[in-house]
Amino acid sequence: MDPQAADHETRLEADDHFALKLWLRILTCSNLIEARIRHNLRRDFDCTLPRFDLLAQLDRSEALKMSELSQRLMVTGGNVTGLADQLQDEGWLVREAVEHDRRATRLRLTDAGRERFSGMARTHEDWVVELLGTLTRDEQRLLHGLLGKLKLGLRTPASPAEGSGAGTPARSRKPARPRAAPPARPGRAAAAVARGPSRGTVTPIARSRGKVRP
Secondary structure (H helix, E strand, C coil): CCHHHHHHHHCCCHHHHHHHHHHHHHHHHHHHHHHHHHHHHHHHHCCCHHHHHHHHHHHHCCCEEHHHHHHHHCCCHHHHHHHHHHHHHCCCEEEEEECCEEEEEEEEECHHHHHHHHHHHHHHHHHHHHHCCCCCHHHHHHHHHHHHHHHHHHHCCCCHHHHHCCCCCHHHCCCCCCCCCCCCCCCHHHHHHHHCCCCCCCCCCEEECCEEEC
16 A cells, blocks of 8 residues: 555544545445335336335325425425326325315325235335344444434534534634735836837827727
8 A cells, every 4th residue: 555645544534534434334325225125116016216205105194285295205396296197097096186275286095005005015114124134123223323313413503603614623724825916017108108109109099988089
């Protein structure tokens, strides 16, 4: 290993460097789990993850408006409409009018749709249990608690000082280098006087009230 590269690494803060590694590890694990679940849903139920997420939201609630689903799933209303059209055609859900709001539409699982999703949800839970089976129950509880603490800290709004970088330790800042003032340049008229008349000199024209005259 290049000793010069090792020296560059030692310049980093130990906590910051490990925090970056930890974040990347969390992100990687999340992506791996999601990819496995996407594959299993399509293989066993011919279902996509967005469809499953929408059905799961309706299964937890009696009924939800399209706008509420859009907020919970963090997708656009157009995406929810497209999924709802497909699921309605397949008999999973029905649309209902919202009283006192003609522009709103409420979605509700049909009895058949709720029963079909119940079996899918149980299988989905078994997949998650299997995927996290590398950790013991105590390790899972410990990780759950630590991530909960992290989640709470991330949801705490940053103060203006933190957002603007005012809270950055002084040792991490590099003082700005003073810049030398550029040499003063003489005006064009003064420069012409200093040079004196010469061949090819262009006589300046006078400008008055927006009109150009020779």
